[in-house]
Amino acid sequence: MAVTLLGLAGSPRRQGNTETLLDWCLAAAREAGADVVKFRLRELDINGCIACDGCIDDGACIVDDGMDALYPHLRNADSIVLAAPIFSMGMSAQAKAMVDRCQPFWAIKYILRQALREPGRPERRGAFLCCAGTEFRTVFDGARQVANYFWHVLDVQPVGDLLCPGVDAKGEIADFPSAKQLAEEIGRRLAEPR
Numbered sequence: 063m064a065v066t067l068l069g070l071a072g073s074p075r076r077q078g079n080t081e082t083l084l085d086w087c088l089a090a091a092r093e094a095g096a097d098v099v100k101f102r103l104r105e106l107d108i109n110g111c112i113a114c115d116g117c118i119d120d121g122a123c124i125v126d127d128g129m130d131a132l133y134p135h136l137r138n139a140d141s142i143v144l145a146a147p148i149f150s151m152g153m154s155a156q157a158k159a160m161v162d163r164c165q166p167f168w169a170i171k172y173i174l175r176q177a178l179r180e181p182g183r184p185e186r187r188g189a190f191l192c193c194a195g196t197e198f199r200t201v202f203d204g205a206r207q208v209a210n211y212f213w214h215v216l217d218v219q220p221v222g223d224l225l226c227p228g229v230d231a232k233g234e235i236a237d238f239p240s241a242k243q244l245a246e247e248i249g250r251r252l253a254e255p256r
């Protein structure tokens with residue numbers, strides 16, 4: 063059976079630098095046989111977590127918004143790739159809101175003590191693709207921590223980040239050395255049958 067790959071575009075800028083990385087990655091995965099589904103988080107209209115603790119009772123979120131479409135994919139996809147830019151030294155608000163709304167998965171694991179996926183399902187894989195306008199030494203640190211938390215809470219094994227500093231204006235990613243090739247390599251890795 064084909065590997066299912068969930069692609070998440072976390073920038074509010076349509077066809078910006080991180081979405082371009084994502085599309086290179088997804089195209090290579092599709093070519094390698096993966097069954098790909100892509101969402102633009104901005105278009106899903108995802109609200110922030112309201113800390114109501116509702117998910118602690120049954121592992122379900124009571125907020126009725128764009129996350130409803132995403133939850134089954136986040137839970138069941140064999141691979142997940144999150145693409146998001148650096149905004150104010152962290153992940154864009156659209157991406158961070160989505161990660162915060164993964165609190166039901168945290169509740170399922172750590173409060174309800176249930177498995178997120180049926181036993182025997184193969185390892186899940188993930189990758190984080192990111193661009194920053196500057197080349198500050200620590201510019202990716204905050205976003206990487208959030209991405210690593212995201213993988214942890216979803217029981218996903220990260221297979222490599224692609225972090226591109228000094229990429230600012232729309233389209234500049236095309237000039238970043240080897241970006242396309244590296245994104246495609248990640249796509250193929252995420253598409254590998256397990």
Ligand SMILES: Cc1cc2nc3c(=O)[nH]c(=O)nc-3n(C[C@H](O)[C@H](O)[C@H](O)COP(=O)(O)O)c2cc1C
Pocket residue numbers: 073074075077078079080081146147148149150151152193194195196197198201229230231232
């Ligand atoms: C609101 C906002 C905040 C930003 N903050 C930072 C920042 O703190 N550090 C940085 O290096 N770049 C920052 N940038 C630049 C973006 O990371 C950069 O333009 C990136 O290529 C955008 O990717 P995208 O085209 O996928 O949206 C910021 C851009 C915006 C719009």
